[in-house]
Amino acid sequence: MHIDFIIQRFKESAKDEAIIWNDTVYDYQHLIDRYEFWLNFLQTKTKASSVVAVRADYNPDSISLMLALIENGNIFVPFSFANKDIDEKIESAEVEYYIKFDTKGDFEFIETGIDATHELINELKVRKNPGVIVFSSGSTGKPKAALHDYTHLLNKFRTKRATLRTITFLLFDHWGGINTLLYILSNTGVIGVPSIRSAEEVCEFVEKYKIELLPTTPTFLNLILISKAYLKFDITSLKVVSYGTEMMPESTLKAFNKLFPDITLKQTYGLTELGVMRTKSESNDSLWVKVGGEDYKTKVVDNVLFIKAKTSILGYLNAASPFDSEGWYDTGDRVEQKGEYIRFLGRENDIINVGGQKVFPAEVESVLMQIDNINEASVYGTTNPIMGNVVAVKIIIEKDESLNKLKGKIRKFCKDKLESYKIPVHVEIVEQTTVSERFKKIRN
Structure with a gap:
């Protein structure tokens, strides 16, 4: 009913490659078989419209289970292996059943004893529509449980489009990862699941399986540049690298584009509360981008991006509604405008206030990473x-260099490129900067 169009496409492509997992290629007939198993399992083991959490990475069974949950009208709560505080999140999402996969694909089924009674969940049950609960990162406080009506999100996948051989780099519970997965499946493309998400492993996987699309983060792209894994493995099968989830330093973008001018670099933009929007970059090495699509309206108020979307969440299960009386959502993203294009400057909560002057970390990082020996x-x-605050920086260097010499280079290089209050006052050389399990930079 809900995903008949996807399953029909699977049947038409039954013998085609679908998923590469654990160095084994599975076809679409395998996905159909596992989907039918899981649909029967859910109808036998769970109540109608119940809330079901799944902890997994992408594998043939977790993917088939996700599709079965949609078709069965369940409310799906994905957790990746990197997710923390799961017990607390199970309570917030009122999870009634919990299916835990291990890295081999084996699973455990648990009845939590919780009865889902939240008014938003009941609203979805009355509609008899499937849902998905995705948790915010919690970077600005307690992670929020955002409830979507899945039927709104599926509409954009009904029109069949071209697809590429794609790595599922973003995690199982990442909104961008779910969007990428549904796009590839609905167009019967090929999904590749690397066993380890490291620069070397991903580049090796790209070479081995001729991957064409890598959806990733700016931090991971820079790790590829630093590691020089692209010299060890041939990644020229890549046609598109899409990046999002955090600010892209312009220096990283230009460096990658210079090395791989034939790879299209595409900036993406999405939010847990709204879904993933269509984007169009001004050029391959430009951070100016158009954001929107037929389901979205945008406006900029005091340099902050606001969005109204048909695919907005029904609300949070553990917090007040994030929308104003007219349905607009304050993204918290500072932007500047140039005609139809915008350029993201940074999150409002990342701004450093130096004596009343605003400093965006990504701007400073982009300049610093142009300096010789700074990786x-x-x-x-x-x-x-x-001053209230001053700018500080942790630096990874390529070759040994004294701290005093490095500080002098930074001051000299930045003098005519940054206002004086943006130039780092405190400089520290470190072996590695803090990166989250989702390959996003953690600033501290």
């Missing part, structure tokens, strides 16, 4: 009794 820079604010 990575992580900029953050640190308290100062006079």
Whole structure:
């Protein structure tokens, strides 16, 4: 009923490659078989419209289970292996059943004893529509349980489009990862699941399976550049690298584009509360981008992006509604405008206030990473009794260099490229900067 169009496409492509997992290629007939198993399992083991959490990475069974949950009208709560505080999130999402996969694909089925009674969940049950609950990152406080009506999200996949051989780099519970997965499946493309998400492993996987699309983060792209894994493995099968989830330093974008001018670099934009929007970059090495699509309206108020979407969440299960009286959502993203294009400057909560002047870490990082011998820079604010805050940075260097020499190089290089209050006052050389399990930079 809900995904008949997807299953029909699977049947038409039954003998085609579908998933590469654990160095084994599975066809679409295998997905159909496992989908039918899981549909029967859910109808036998769970109540109608119940809330079911799944902890997994992408594998043939977890993917087939997700599709079966949609078709069966369940509310799906994905958790990746990297997800923390799952017990607390199970309570927030009112999870009634919990299916835990291990890395081999074996699973455990648990009845939690929880009865889902939240008014938003009941609203979805009355509609008899499937749902999905995705948790926010919690970077600005307690992770919020955002409830979507899955039927709204599926509409954009009904029109069949071209697809590429794609790595599922973003995690099982990442909104961009779910969107990519549904796009590839609905167009009967090929999904590749690397066993380890490291620069070397991913580049090797790209070479071995002729991967064409890598959806990733700016931090991971820079790790590829630093590691020089692209010299060890041939990644020229890549046609598109899409990036999002955090700010892209312009220097990283230009460096990657210079090395791989034939790879299209595409900036993506999506939010847990709204879904993933269509984007169009001004050029391959430009951070200017158009954001929107037929289901979205955008406006900029005081340099902050606001969005109204047909695919908005029904609401949070553990927090107040994030929308104003007219349905607009404050993204918290600072932008500048140029005609139809915008350029993201940074999140409002990342801004460093130096004596009343605003500093965006990504701007400073982009300049610093142009300096010889600097591989990575992580900029953050640190308290100062006079200015309130000053700019600090943790630096990874390629070759040994004294701290005093490095500080001098930074001051000299930045003098005519940054206002004086943006130039780092505190500089620290480190072996590695802090990166989350989702390959996003953690500034501290």
